[in-house]
Amino acid sequence: MKYNLAILGATGAVGMEMINILAERNFPVDELRLLASSRSAGKKIDTPFGEITVIEATSNAFEGIDIVLGAAENDISVRFAEDIKKSGAIYIDNSSAFRMNDDVPLVVPEINPEDVKKHNGIIANPNCTTIITLVAINGIRKLSEIKGIYASSYQAVSGAGAGGPVEMYEQSKSILNGEKTVESKVFAHQIAFNLIPQIGGFGENGYSSEEMKLQNEGRKIMHLPNLTVSCTCVRVPVERSHSISANIITADRLELEDVENMIAKMPGCKLMMGDEYPMPIDTSNQDTVFVGRIRRDLVNENGINLFCCGDQVRKGAATNAVQIAELLIN
Amino acid sequence: MKYNLAILGATGAVGMEMINILAERNFPVDELRLLASSRSAGKKIDTPFGEITVIEATSNAFEGIDIVLGAAENDISVRFAEDIKKSGAIYIDNSSAFRMNDDVPLVVPEINPEDVKKHNGIIANPNCTTIITLVAINGIRKLSEIKGIYASSYQAVSGAGAGGPVEMYEQSKSILNGEKTVESKVFAHQIAFNLIPQIGGFGENGYSSEEMKLQNEGRKIMHLPNLTVSCTCVRVPVERSHSISANIITADRLELEDVENMIAKMPGCKLMMGDEYPMPIDTSNQDTVFVGRIRRDLVNENGINLFCCGDQVRKGAATNAVQIAELLIN
Numbered sequence: 001m002k003y004n005l006a007i008l009g010a011t012g013a014v015g016m017e018m019i020n021i022l023a024e025r026n027f028p029v030d031e032l033r034l035l036a037s038s039r040s041a042g043k044k045i046d047t048p049f050g051e052i053t054v055i056e057a058t059s060n061a062f063e064g065i066d067i068v069l070g071a072a073e074n075d076i077s078v079r080f081a082e083d084i085k086k087s088g089a090i091y092i093d094n095s096s097a098f099r100m101n102d103d104v105p106l107v108v109p110e111i112n113p114e115d116v117k118k119h120n121g122i123i124a125n126p127n128c129t130t131i132i133t134l135v136a137i138n139g140i141r142k143l144s145e146i147k148g149i150y151a152s153s154y155q156a157v158s159g160a161g162a163g164g165p166v167e168m169y170e171q172s173k174s175i176l177n178g179e180k181t182v183e184s185k186v187f188a189h190q191i192a193f194n195l196i197p198q199i200g201g202f203g204e205n206g207y208s209s210e211e212m213k214l215q216n217e218g219r220k221i222m223h224l225p226n227l228t229v230s231c232t233c234v235r236v237p238v239e240r241s242h243s244i245s246a247n248i249i250t251a252d253r254l255e256l257e258d259v260e261n262m263i264a265k266m267p268g269c270k271l272m273m274g275d276e277y278p279m280p281i282d283t284s285n286q287d288t289v290f291v292g293r294i295r296r297d298l299v300n301e302n303g304i305n306l307f308c309c310g311d312q313v314r315k316g317a318a319t320n321a322v323q324i325a326e327l328l329i330n
Numbered sequence: 331m332k333y334n335l336a337i338l339g340a341t342g343a344v345g346m347e348m349i350n351i352l353a354e355r356n357f358p359v360d361e362l363r364l365l366a367s368s369r370s371a372g373k374k375i376d377t378p379f380g381e382i383t384v385i386e387a388t389s390n391a392f393e394g395i396d397i398v399l400g401a402a403e404n405d406i407s408v409r410f411a412e413d414i415k416k417s418g419a420i421y422i423d424n425s426s427a428f429r430m431n432d433d434v435p436l437v438v439p440e441i442n443p444e445d446v447k448k449h450n451g452i453i454a455n456p457n458c459t460t461i462i463t464l465v466a467i468n469g470i471r472k473l474s475e476i477k478g479i480y481a482s483s484y485q486a487v488s489g490a491g492a493g494g495p496v497e498m499y500e501q502s503k504s505i506l507n508g509e510k511t512v513e514s515k516v517f518a519h520q521i522a523f524n525l526i527p528q529i530g531g532f533g534e535n536g537y538s539s540e541e542m543k544l545q546n547e548g549r550k551i552m553h554l555p556n557l558t559v560s561c562t563c564v565r566v567p568v569e570r571s572h573s574i575s576a577n578i579i580t581a582d583r584l585e586l587e588d589v590e591n592m593i594a595k596m597p598g599c600k601l602m603m604g605d606e607y608p609m610p611i612d613t614s615n616q617d618t619v620f621v622g623r624i625r626r627d628l629v630n631e632n633g634i635n636l637f638c639c640g641d642q643v644r645k646g647a648a649t650n651a652v653q654i655a656e657l658l659i660n
Contacts, residue, residue, distance in 0.1 A: 148629035152482035152575035154525055154564065168523075172502055193498075193569055194611045195484055197623055197637045202605065206586075206625030206635075215628065228629045232575040232637060234484065237567050239523055245482035245562040249629065256536075275532065281524045293527055295536030298545065299478035299558045299579065305536075307527045307562060 002030035003329060006065045006089070008057055008080060009072030010034035011043065013162040014094055017318035018069050023048030025322055028329070035061050037076075062087035067328065069321050070094050070125075085121040092123050092324050094317050096209075099124040099217060106220045109323040110135055110268045115221075116327045123324055126221060127213040128316030129153050129233065133244050134221060135269060135289040135315065136308035139262035141222060144250035147302075149229040151214055154236045154243040155199060156280060159312050160186050165239045168192055172237075187235065196235040208233055241280035242312040247297050248304045256296060259304055263291050268315065278309030287315045332360035333659060336395045336419070338387055338410060339402030340364035341373065343492040344424055347648035348399050353378030355652055358659070365391050367406075392417035397658065399651050400424050400455075415451040420658060422453050422651050426539075429454040429547060436550045439653040440465055440598045445551075446657045453654055456551060457543040458646030459483050459563065463574050464551060465599060465619040465645065466638035469592035471552060474580035477632075479559040481544055484566045484573040485529060486610060489642050490516050495569045498522055502567075517565065526565040538563055571610035572642040579633045586626060589634055593621050598645065608639030617645045 005022065009015045011034070022029055034045060034054045041056035055061055057076070062068060062084050070077050070093035077095035084091040098104045105115040106124045108131055116123060126134075133151060140146060157164035163186040171182040171192035182190050189196050200209030215229035236243075264271040272278055272292030283290045289310035297303025310316060335352065339345045341364070352359055364375060364384045371386035385391060387410060392398060398414050400407050400423035407425035414421040428434045435445040436454045438461055446453060456464075463481060470476060487494035493516040501512040501522035512520050519526050530539030545559035566573075594601040602608055602622035613620045619640035627633025640646060 150480045150577055150629060152562075154484070154566070169506060173506055176499060176503055176506070189609060190611055193567060194609055195566065195568060195573055196609060197573070197575075197607050198605075205628075206623065207628075230577055230628045230630075230633065230635050232482075232623065232635065234573075234575065234637075236484070236525065237523060238525060243525055243527070243564075245527075245564065247480055247560055275528075277527050279519060279524055279526060281520055293536065293562065298535075298537075298560045299480060300560075303560065305560050305562065307564075309525075 002028045003066040004031040004064055005029055006033040006035055006062060006068045008035045008068055008070045011036045011040045012071055013158060013313055014317045015071035017313050018071060019047045021318050021322045059083045062089050065089040067325050090328060092125060092321050094125040094321055098122050106217055107324050108134055108221055109327055111138055112221050113327050125321045126217045128159060128312035129242050130214050130217045131316045131320050132242055132289050132310035133214060133246060136291045137248050139266045140248050140259060140304055142262055143254050143258060144252040146248055146250055148249040150247040151231045152245045153233045155233060156238045156240045156242055157191055158240045168237055191235060191237055193237060199233040199235055238280045240284040240311060241309050243309040245307050249300055250302050253302050254304060260294055280309060283309045284311045286311060287319045289315060332358045333396040334361040334394055335359055336363040336365055336392060336398045338365045338398055338400045341366045341370045342401055343488060343643055344647045345401035347643050348401060349377045351648050351652045389413045392419050395419040397655050422455060422654050424455040424647055424651055428452050436547055437654050438464055438551055439657055441468055442551050443657050455651045456547045458489060458642035459572055460544050460547045461646045461650050462572055462619050462640040463544060463576060466621045467578050469596045470578050470589055470634055472592055473584050473588060474582040476578055476580055478579040480577040481561045482575045483563045485563060486568045486570045486572055487521055488570045498567055521565060521567055523567060529563040529565055568610045570614040570641060571639050573639040575637050577627050577633050577635050579630055583632050590624055607637060610639060613639045614641045616641060617649045619645060
């Protein structure tokens with residue numbers, strides 16, 4: 001059996017990756033419809049499924065489609081969600097618009113695949129940093145209930161879309177050419193050779209929207225309504241792969257060896273030991289989340305300290321969405 | 331009264347900065363003797379104190395000197411420490427060789443200036459990340475006893491010496507020119523557009539030497555023998571200024587407003603509020619430690635979450651050493 005798929009926001013970084021991942025994973029595609037704004041409509045894209053002309057996303061663009069993969073921003077997602085449902089397609093949405101809705105499953109296939117069944121037309125794909133962190137700590141969750149997480153992120157510029165790397169490299173060139181000031185459009189400040197400790201807007205409690213996602217989405221995905229997370233999200237001048245330094249507080253005191261053995265067994269995870277550790281340049285353009293630097297938390301004896309790294313455009317977005325589609329058809 | 335000073339390791343990044351800072355702070359310098367390895371001996375250096383010829387560091391190079399500022403590696407520091415003591419000079423050492431010795435005070439002038447008096451010829455200058463973090467949390471320490479710290483660092487390449495920025499910029503140029511592989515000499519791996527979650531060698535507990543310094547040196551400087559610290563140190567492609575994302579666990583539950591008011595009052599500290607936060611490009615080439623993103627820890631109600639940033643060559647090394655010299659002569 002083959003399926004008709006549409007990608008909403010097909011010309012963005014995540015949308016383009018979705019096309020490749022559908023092909024890589026031999027997803028049984030009959031028609032692949034690429035939808036984007038009127039600006040991109042008419043553009044011809046060379047895909048593993050042949051050349052496809054981009055169509056403007058409109059209310060009736062979803063007719064005959066079985067599954068829509070959403071790679072658009074929240075406002076676009078909200079605008080078309082009802083049209084998608086009406087067309088009879090199931091909507092797997094990468095935006096954050098519907099993630100916390102009670103009737104919308106939020107799924108990381110390695111963690112809560114069974115939640116897919118509860119959908120009501122929409123299934124949400126979690127935040128990229130959340131996916132990478134939760135896949136990394138999935139083995140710990142199997143050993144003891146996770147009570148709290150301290151996390152500091154090192155987030156790649158491609159997390160801000162295709163324009164992020166362009167801006168970082170342009171700014172880097174300018175600085176290497178001796179220019180004193182650079183232009184920032186994608187980011188609020190210079191990102192080349194700098195750090196920006198803000199991703200998303202700040203809420204009343206001082207945390208950014210990105211920082212609260214790990215707690216809010218983590219609670220829903222792991223079915224841990226009382227989980228607490230103190231997160232700090234920082235943009236770093238790295239092209240691809242988000243990294244997270246995390247301390248995981250568990251109900252029981254765990255042995256490091258048990259943690260390592262369990263992480264090594266988890267799907268989608270690769271354990272690194274000794275002098276080897278995850279780095280963005282080694283973990284990009286693949287779906288595995290790399291986990292290393294595993295050690296005992298020195299503040300809390302029920303804590304485990306680790307450093308993980310994964311490609312946020314792939315496993316943190318496009319691959320996870322295609323995996324959800326695979327759960328749907330199997 | 332004026333003093334004869336020597337800088338041991340004068341031609342390195344920290345040594346050169348010490349010369350400038352002595353002049354900036356109007357330190358009462360009579361003679362300034364610049365000592366380095368035989369390789370640099372004879373080199374003429376233009377300083378605010380006039381042109382000075384570098385002299386080879388030998389056993390009797392310290393005669394007539396009142397204060398030696400050490401900016402050399404551990405092995406050089408150990409080699410000359412006895413010679414310095416014999417010459418009658420006081421040795422303010424930036425290496426980590428003597429920091430944990432019982433008869434060697436370890437001093438951050440904003441925190442434990444009184445410890446300077448207990449010296450026995452050597453006073454140690456703390457680790458750069460330790461200095462910046464402790465100056466940032468000094469206000470919290472005044473409000474309640476600090477029990478534990480979770481810290482993840484974002485450390486600039488200049489922390490590895492003058493060769494660090496050269497390597498980062500050379501690698502960046504190569505990558506922007508389309509080269510696929512780059513040469514790494516200063517760092518174990520490519521640092522341009524990458525992260526390296528290792529600074530120093532790994533100990534038996536899995537922590538790197540750099541990571542353990544915040545706990546071990548923090549205990550000594552703050553007189554908190556039971557302080558526990560879980561630290562992760564990461565090298566980032568930033569030229570100058572180390573940043574630290576930290577959660578500070580205190581004995582009592584603190585009000586955010588009290589924390590902010592106290593940090594704003596602390597010497598050497600600048601509080602940033604609302605949408606303003608510390609970033610390396612804004613905090614370099616100055617002595618202030620910038621503290622922002624102050625918010626309540628969501629895991630532990632007795633915790634405070636913050637992001638701080640400071641120039642590790644200046645306040646994290648050279649300036650702190652000159653401040654110790656000022657304590658000595660006052």
